[in-house]
Amino acid sequence: GRLRGWTLRHARGEEATVELPRPRAIFNDPEAIAHAALMGLGVAMLPMPFVERGLRSGELLRLLPDWHQDAGAVWLYYPSKKLLPPKTRVFIDFVLERFRDERFAQRMQVA
Incomplete structure (x- = not known):
């Protein structure tokens, strides 16, 4: 039940934690958070796939363009290549194939 601050990383490698003020709403669904941001209900931090379209169309604005949260890599895990x-x-x-065709890695770059 405790809210954590956002740990952000700057393009130069610096790191900072943003302590959040008392929120007006709390969501655990990234799609719902994206919809709330599109409706102008507040500031959100979301993975690029949820905001890419809104950023391209201008419906969403990136407030700290040189900063990002490193969520890590995407992994497919399976126990063994044998059998x-x-x-x-x-x-x-x-x-x-879909990641390559959709240029997913390039689209999700922080730049």
Whole structure:
């Protein structure tokens, strides 16, 4: 039930924690947070896939463009390459192909 501050990283490598004032609303669904931000209900920190369209259209504004939160890499984890079920291999290939075709990594860059 305790709210944590946002730990942000600057493009130069500096790190800072933003302590949040008392919130007016709390969500645990990134899509709901994105909709609230689009409705002008406040400031939000969200993964790029949830805000990319709003940023491109101008509906959302990036308040601290040189700062980001490092959420880490996206991983596909499976126990072993030996005896990998065909459906798992197909899924892995599908995800990798979609990420490449959609240029996902480039679109999610902090720049």
